[in-house]
Amino acid sequence: MSGDLAAAARRAAELRRGIEQANYEYYVLDAPTLSDADYDRLLRELKALEGAHPELVTPDSPTQRVGAEPASQLEKVRHLAPLYSLDNAFEADELRAWEDRNARIVPEVRQGGYVVELKIDGLAVALLYEDGVLVRGATRGNGTIGEDVTRNLRTIREIPLRLEGAPPRRLEGAPPRRLEVRGEVYMPISGFNQLNERRAAAGEATFANPRNAAAGSLRQLDPRITADRPLRFFGYQIQPDPEARERLPARTQAEVLDLLTRWRVPVNPERRACRELDEVIAYAAQVERDRERLDYAIDGVVVKVARLDLWPELGVVGEREPRWSVAYKFAPDLATTRLLAIEINVGRTGALNPYAVLEPVEIGGATVKLATLHNFEDIARKDLRVGDTVLVKRAGEVIPQVVAPITEKRTGQERRFAPPEKCPVCGTPVERPTDEVMAYCPNGSCPARIFWGLVHFASQDAMDIRGLGERTTQQLLDAGLVRHFADLYRIRPEDLLRLEGFAELSSRKLVEAIESSKTRPLARVLYALGIRHVGVHAAQLLARHFGTMEALAAAPPQELAAVHGIGETTAEAVAAWFGRAANRKLIERLSRAGVNLMEPVERAARLALSGLTFVITGTLPSMSRKEATAFIERHGGRVAGAVTRATDYLVAGEDPGSKLERARELGIRILSESELRQLALARADE
Ligand SMILES: [Zn+2]
Known part of the structure; x- marks a missing residue:
């Protein structure tokens, strides 16, 4: 070296x-x-x-x-030892029966104590560490064979890529050479709600619950999509390699959790070591009462026999369910009430979103009046009828859902629901794309679409116009001050003074906020336009690749789909959007209003070698001096003739001469031709 x-x-x-x-x-x-x-x-x-x-x-x-290439499929991998499933107990009596059965096999269980952990509604995974380094991560799968999602798991920043205490810094209680850390990948409720809002705004289907969202995010072929999702992780088990016969430096489950913490694996702080079963039951009741304040969904607690030496003695039932652990489930947050009406929201993309108006009902400490119905197909599949008594479910801060009608309670007075043929807002006949479950109002001038479109345009991830929320947007529309995005940039403070609630200062402030939104980078403008399938992530990819709205608008679908991370559906939606004359006119109006339609240079810099100065010396293996210069310049770098303190890199080939010595004196980094190519690529991936 x-x-x-x-x-x-x-x-x-x-x-x-x-x-x-x-x-x-x-x-x-x-x-x-x-x-x-x-x-x-x-x-x-x-x-x-x-x-x-x-x-x-x-x-x-x-x-x-970050930045791993998408895979074509998820490989199957075998776990070190099976990931078991758990038997359930729903009542305290069932939990006591579980202890009685165990005590008949191993009488010491009654005195050994228990460890109680929360049962998070997520996705079980096994992380394989070798010599302390994360080498593989897999989903549970069927318990024996799972799917390799290593690159996706690496994007979860709290999952250690190297266990603390592993060689070379071997500490007391060091991890075995080969082991699996098992735990739960989950999506916090706050992150889940934000993700769904973002997806709804981008015209994408929303996730039904945090568990589905976590599973869908982890099983992505493109790790960059996973990286964009708010996934978290808690570890709860260590599985050493059974072949290696290494002893785990822990005698109890509580010590296992402490060990994981010492290795810097996140462990849920909500847990308790209990001496006896009554304490377990009391703690579980307390968790159930307090579950509302948790930012993740749980459906119970997991009770484990504390002493690890009792586990093999207790054994496993049917090779699937271990006797030393049981899931003690909470009663789900369910209630029955009457479905008074089915109403429809028309969203920004024209999607018709049905929702249930319910007779107010108390579920888990909150009054529920509305619940989501997802789409018309869902209503038909569940055979929901207006007037039905329905089962409603609510989990934490997640939007309540109608689970099913209780058909035994029907009186014959219930009315079937017919999906509307026309948009309930503007009366335009609705469209149903054959491959989608959603129905859409195709009218681009539908007042509902314009309203939500403007709200989206001004939203934080888009043009971020402070003070332009739903209420003000409605006022602007009612007063006829705006009909489309571009109209916003013509509003003067005196126009606003006529509106209720506006004074001189607030009028000026809003106009200033609108004005300052003109300088947003292209990626935000693109997202703000509300093109179907173009979320924050896709907008960034497109903006960085094309650099200007003009270049993007001119790109045919094949060229759009060639952008790394952009799928065919998105490419076609973008091309179709720019194909419409009304949209091209809108872009022109935004441009004339002075809205920035370029991606700023400092972002472009991330694409290439911008801001870096190179000097070339010697003969490079495959590029002539001229070609190397062109390569650097094409990636945004600058080529200078002499090595100075301002030089960032010296690209050196054979027979380098005095420039190499000079660069060494100054401590300037020296690259080979292949390292130069790597550098351009590495920065392009940022
Ligand atoms: Zn409409």
Whole structure:
């Protein structure tokens, strides 16, 4: 290893530790000590270093948490040992019966105590660590064979890529050489609600519950989509490699959880070691009462025999259900009430969203009056009729859902629901794309669509116009001040003064907020336009690739689909949108109003070598001097003739001459041709 490379390796190791420490503080301890800007700076430096020296990239590098290529399918993998399923207990008596059965096999269970953990409604996964490094992560699958989702799991920043205490820093209670950490991937309720809002705004189908959202996000073929989803993780079990016969430095489940914590695996702080079953039952009741304040959905607690040495003695029933653990389930948050009416919201994309108006009912401490009905197909499948007595479910902060009608309670007075033929707002005949469950109002000037379209345009992730919420938007529409996005930019403070609730200061402030939205980057404008299937992520990919609205508008569908991360459906939707004359006119009006339609240079810089100065010396293996210069310039870099302190990299080939010495004196990084290519690629992936 040359001195240069050794120094780079040391620096890379230092950066990796710093970044992972920051991840741990932020995600696990919830006590960050590093600013976002400093964090980004470290990550950028590490990426540049690994770009220049690809041999330094390790599987536990934080750069591996993002940007992996999409896979064509998820591979099947075999777990070290089966992931068991749990037997259920619904009543305290069933829990006591469980203990009685166990005590007949191993009398010590009654005295050994229990550990109670929360049963999170997520997705069980097994993380395989070798020599402390995360090498594989898989879904539960059928318990024996799961799906390899390693690259997706790496995007969850609180999952350690390297266990603390592993070699070379072997500490007391070090992890075995080969083991699986088992735990639950879940989506917090707050993140779930935001994700659904974002998806609804982008015209995409929403997820029914956090569990589905977590599963759908983890089983993505493209890890970048997973990286965009608010997934979290709690570990709860250690499975050493049965072949290796390594002993786990823990005697009880409580010690297992402490061990995981010491290895920096996040462990749910909500847990309790109980001496006897009555304590378990009391704790479970307390958890059930307090579950509303948790930001994740739980459906019970998991009770485990505390002493690990009793587990093999208790054994497994039917090779599937271990006797040492049981799920003690809560009664679901269900209630019955009457379905008074089915009403319809018309969204921004024209999607008709049916919802249930209910006779107010108390569920889990909240009064429920409305519930989602997803789509018309769902109503038909459940055979919901207006006037039905229905079962309603509510979980935490998730929007309540109508589960099913209680048909025995029908009186014959119930009315079947016919999906509307016409838009309930503008009367235009609705359309139903054959491959979708949704029905749409196709009228681009439908007042409901325009209203929600404007609300979306002004929203935080889009143009971020402060003060332009639903109420003000409705006022602007009612007063005839706007009919479309571009009209916003013609509003003067004196126009607003006529509106209720507006004074001089508030009028000026709104106009200023609208004015300042003109400088938003292209990605936000693109998202704000509300093109179907173009969410925040797709908008960023398109904006970075094309750079200008003009280039994007001119791109045929094949070219759009060629953008990494953009699927065919999105490509076609974008091309179709720009194909419409009314939309092209809208873009022209926005442009004339002074709205920025370009992606700023500093973002473009992430695509390439912008801001970097190179000097080339010697003979490169495959590129002539001229070609190398063109390559660097095409990726945004600058090529200079002489090595100075302002030089970022020296690209050196054979027979380099005095420039190489000069660069070494100044401590300037030296790249080979292939390292130069890597650098351009690495930065393109950011
Ligand atoms: Zn309509």
